[in-house]
Amino acid sequence: MARPREFDVEEAVEGAMQIFWRNGYGATNLPDLLEAMGLSRGSFYKAFGDKRNAYLQALQRYDDTHISGAIALLEGPGEPSGRARILKLFDKALTSQAGELRGCLVCNAMVELGPSDSEVAQMAASICKRMQDAFELALREDQGGEVGASDMTAWRAAAITNVYFGAQAIRKTGQAMPAWPTVLADLIGPA
Amino acid sequence: MARPREFDVEEAVEGAMQIFWRNGYGATNLPDLLEAMGLSRGSFYKAFGDKRNAYLQALQRYDDTHISGAIALLEGPGEPSGRARILKLFDKALTSQAGELRGCLVCNAMVELGPSDSEVAQMAASICKRMQDAFELALREDQGGEVGASDMTAWRAAAITNVYFGAQAIRKTGQAMPAWPTVLADLIGPA
DNA sequence: ATAATTTGGAACCAATTGGTACAAAACAAC
DNA sequence: GTTGTTTTGTACCAATTGGTTCCAAATTAT
Numbered sequence: 001m002a003r004p005r006e007f008d009v010e011e012a013v014e015g016a017m018q019i020f021w022r023n024g025y026g027a028t029n030l031p032d033l034l035e036a037m038g039l040s041r042g043s044f045y046k047a048f049g050d051k052r053n054a055y056l057q058a059l060q061r062y063d064d065t066h067i068s069g070a071i072a073l074l075e076g077p078g079e080p081s082g083r084a085r086i087l088k089l090f091d092k093a094l095t096s097q098a099g100e101l102r103g104c105l106v107c108n109a110m111v112e113l114g115p116s117d118s119e120v121a122q123m124a125a126s127i128c129k130r131m132q133d134a135f136e137l138a139l140r141e142d143q144g145g146e147v148g149a150s151d152m153t154a155w156r157a158a159a160i161t162n163v164y165f166g167a168q169a170i171r172k173t174g175q176a177m178p179a180w181p182t183v184l185a186d187l188i189g190p191a
Numbered sequence: 192m193a194r195p196r197e198f199d200v201e202e203a204v205e206g207a208m209q210i211f212w213r214n215g216y217g218a219t220n221l222p223d224l225l226e227a228m229g230l231s232r233g234s235f236y237k238a239f240g241d242k243r244n245a246y247l248q249a250l251q252r253y254d255d256t257h258i259s260g261a262i263a264l265l266e267g268p269g270e271p272s273g274r275a276r277i278l279k280l281f282d283k284a285l286t287s288q289a290g291e292l293r294g295c296l297v298c299n300a301m302v303e304l305g306p307s308d309s310e311v312a313q314m315a316a317s318i319c320k321r322m323q324d325a326f327e328l329a330l331r332e333d334q335g336g337e338v339g340a341s342d343m344t345a346w347r348a349a350a351i352t353n354v355y356f357g358a359q360a361i362r363k364t365g366q367a368m369p370a371w372p373t374v375l376a377d378l379i380g381p382a
Numbered sequence: 383a384t385a386a387t388t389t390g391g392a393a394c395c396a397a398t399t400g401g402t403a404c405a406a407a408a409c410a411a412c
Numbered sequence: 413g414t415t416g417t418t419t420t421g422t423a424c425c426a427a428t429t430g431g432t433t434c435c436a437a438a439t440t441a442t
Contacts, residue, residue, distance in 0.1 A: 005388075024303060026217040030430060040390045041431085051430065101306035107360055111302040112215060114363030115292035121364040128361055155373045159354055162374070166357030169298055170319055172305030173312040182346045183353070186377040193410065193418040221400060231421050232401085238419090242400065389438065399428065407420075412413100 009047065010061075012037040017058035021105045024112050025055050052117075059123055062105040067127055074134040082138030083188045086160065090180040094167050104168040111169070132161040139188065156187050163187070200238065201252075203228040208249035212296045215303050216246050243308075250314055253296040258318055265325040273329030274379045277351065281371040285358050295359040302360070323352040330379065347378050354378070 019028055019036035030051065034044055037054070048054045070089055079085040093104070102108075106127050113120040136157035143153070163184065167177060181191055210219050210227035221242065225235055228245070239245045261280055270276040284295070293299075297318050304311040327348035334344070354375065358368060372382055 007389095022306075024217075026215075027307075029428080031428095041392090042390055042433095043388085045431070046388075103302065103306075108302055110360050110364050111294065111299055114365070115213075115294075116218075118365075125361075125364040125366050128364070128366065152373070152376065155369065156377060158369045159350075159374045159377065162355075162357035162361065163350055163353040164357065165360050166353035166355065169301050169356050169360050170316075170353065172301050173316040173319070174305070174309075175316050175319065178346065178349045182343070183350045185343065186347060186350065193408095193416080196419070197408090198419095220398075222398095231419095233404095233420050233422080236401070383442100385442080386440080387438100388440100389436100391435095391437105393432105393434080395430105395432070397429080397431105399426100401427105402425070403423085405420105405422095407418105409418080410416090412415080 005047075007039050007043065012039055012047070013054075013057050013061045016054045017061050017105065020055055020058050021062070021102050021108070024108055025051075026112065056119065056123075059105060059109055059120065063123070063127055066104075067106065067131070071130060071134045074131075074138045076138075082141035086135065086138050086188050087181055087184070090164070090167075090184070093164075094171065094177050094180070101172050101174060103172045104165070107165050107168040110165075128161060128165070131164070132157050135160045142189065160184065160187050196234075196238070198230050198234065203230055203238070204245075204248050204252045207245050208252050208296065211246055211249045212253070212293050212299070215299055216242075217303065247310065247314075250296060250300055250311065254314070254318060257295075258297065258322070262321060262325045265322075265329045267329075273332035277326065277329050277379050278372055278375070281355070281358075281375065284355075285362065285368050285371070292363050292365060294363045295356070298356050298359040301356075319352060319356070322355070323348050326351045333380065351375065351378050 015036040015038055016033060019033060023032075028051075030041070033051065033054065034041060037044065039047075044054070048057070070093060073089050073092070074082075074085050076082075076085050079088055106124050109120050110124045114124060115121075136154055139153050139156055139160075171177060185191075206227040206229055207224060210224060214223070219242075221232070224242065224245065225232060228235065230238075235245070239248070261284060264280050264283070265273075265276050267273075267276050270279055297315050300311050301315045305315060306312075327345055330344050330347055362368060376382070
């Protein structure tokens, strides 16, 4: 008994994600956001409440698509080893994409909003942790069952996670990315 | 034959650095910036031209103080080994500072302005490179003169640089930092 | 039909944005 | 003290900010 929505919510959130990813939160103004989402002011505020909420949903969508995709890749199969899957992730996520310079929405969110928005900070921290766990799992796969007295795998996974987000930050300057198999050799083992 | 300035330029730039460091560029408005710099609108625009220029100078000051300090620490002496100096840097720069959440101005600059301000991007990229060189130098000190057929030192330094900036990003979510001697063990050698 | 409900869009809002204009004050040289 | 120059604080600016309100048109179920 009511008029149905004319726009697709997922498409709108996707548009929001794209522009927030490219421009950040603060630098995205409402007109641009509306255009990216493909809807009018009225519809936007009815459906999303406010800008911050749209950002939260965009971040959640990034999690559901890109991050979950990355973690799925790490959990394989599809590659012969955990090491190969880690390298594939770095290759996919951190290869030039010449001139794009968007980095990673989670990294951008941590840096821009981490200190001021605890909900964003919490989402980002949780994503970091999930990625770290996935790295650890991939590492463990390669080392069979043996567990030494001092198992460094968890620490190695932490190091890899830090490398990952560091590269996402550095990449935004346009710097070329190094050869990951070599840079990560100490952490994931040599080819 | 003219009225002298009443404010100290260095002090003003220091104030600008502090607030940009804490709030980022876009989220710092002029009134707050002026207050942090301790000067009025008139003086500000006379001496600095505009907000972006003030940011550039603040970033330069961060380079001249914090980054140069970090590199000086890496080049020692003052610690027994290159490894120890790297750990000391991580400890100094990445220890909780509970509740501060400012991260590193260079990391913040890369992420917020890298894609949109090529001058900022260039400064940040140059800083990354200098830090990487300093890491490499510290690493080489520990391994004496011997150079294997495949010298991984430069790659290790790149990995450490990425870990560093990754940690600066992640830290802004309030996450506790891991135990660096363990996390970095594969890259700088065990204790 | 009619009632219910949502749509897109324009009009409007107070507050804030970065930036400019300018006159008065403060100083140095003479 | 006069002149010349620069700094300083304030008043002011147009433009933009995120957000609200309102309404005719559209679409559904009854």
